[in-house]
Amino acid sequence: MEKMNPHVIVLGAGFGGLTFCQTFNHRVTRVTLFDRQNHHLFQPLLYQVATAGLSAPEIAQPIRSILSDQPNVTVLLDRVVGCDLAERTVRLEDSTLTYDYLVLALGGHTSYFGHPEWEQFAPGLKSLDDAMGIRRRILLAFEKAENANHPAGQDRWMTIVVVGGGPTGVELAGACAELTRTVLQKDFKRIDPSQARVVMIEAGPRVLAQFSPKLSASAERQLKALGVEVRTATKVKSIGPGRVDLESGEVIFAENIIWAAGVSASPLTQKLGVELDRAGRVKVSPDLSLPGHPEVFAIGDMAFVLGEDGQPVPGVSPAAMQMARHVARLIENELLLNGKSPRPPFQYRNKGTMATIGRSAAVAKMGRFEFSGFPAWLAWLGVHLIFLIGFRNKVAVLLQWAYAYCTYKRGARIITGLADNSKP
């Protein structure tokens, strides 16, 4: 009987899965890529969609069109529901498929540290739907404040609480402060949006804990200069409708609460029957394969692996892309040499870390160099434009940024889904 060509299944078309498909090059191997969305999402710019700086199509691109030039790659829109590692099968909503190699790249999801009930009051930011939901709530809140007759009601609508002082929390808080103080400020007659309260709550002693204390302090100063109330060493006790209760006993009333405090790996890792870390990430071998399953790999935010410095490789897009290239090379070599090639360990190369805070405000660390303010912001803009997928998107985003920089306006401020047009 004729032997079938080898089959590689890739789960997830985020930074890891997509890079794998773009890099993997073995003429006769079939690659099937599954994702529950039809688009690849550039998550680093999600906060700009949530704060009306960019519109959704500018940071997303159809997966099929990105991979249309890859003859061996088939893209299928389906939700993965489980994997049977012993049987070498993947279960999808509509079918079950067998593989020779499996690449798990399903990313992570928002984690509420054992309080899933907070999600309904404090949405997280992980998908385009999340971002558009947050944008709608923020814009609607200012409309409600303009309608409110009582100052107490207005204060509630005009308070935004961001829980979490990591890069996403800092970006969101800074962008919300800019939205209220520079963009919305001129458009309302009965309220003054520049008086809106933007509170950022961080449980740890400083914001951006992954940066040096000097850059954290700089980030805090830049946030405060934008008008953000930075509350470090402050723990949230509970979140309810329109209120955040702090462990200190203080209550902050806010109609917009955004959760940017926790991320854990895809819940599918729980079903694999392999060892996981506290965040649900698969503890992979140094070559990124699953212990006991050399034909299965986990990459990106799903994988827990230590770097050369003994620290876990961070959950960032360059790490996911480097892991994808490592696994692609490894499988290619193994197929070429009938399984006889060595398996080198994965080595993460940290080329730099940066976080933006707002207009001309950012912090960056590249090698031994640390810098902040305008130069860091320019570096951040350049890097994000380079990595954004699609020429059209690069041009559109560049134009939007230039427009916003020169005019202090943001184009993506339309609220949809308000009126039922079938009713008078």
Ligand SMILES: Cc1cc2nc3c(=O)[nH]c(=O)nc-3n(C[C@H](O)[C@H](O)[C@H](O)COP(=O)(O)OP(=O)(O)OC[C@H]3O[C@@H](n4cnc5c(N)ncnc54)[C@H](O)[C@@H]3O)c2cc1C
């Ligand atoms: C708001 C935000 C801001 C960020 N900012 C930065 C930044 O500035 N710089 C940086 O380097 N990193 C940033 N990150 C982190 C970075 O985006 C991740 O590290 C990176 O996306 C991880 O890549 P991945 O391939 O592991 O997962 P992802 O890119 O998350 O991709 C996972 C894919 O799997 C799909 N999927 C999930 N479950 C299923 C299922 N059951 N069935 C089918 N498909 C499924 C998803 O649709 C998605 O396409 C940010 C993340 C977020 C959320």
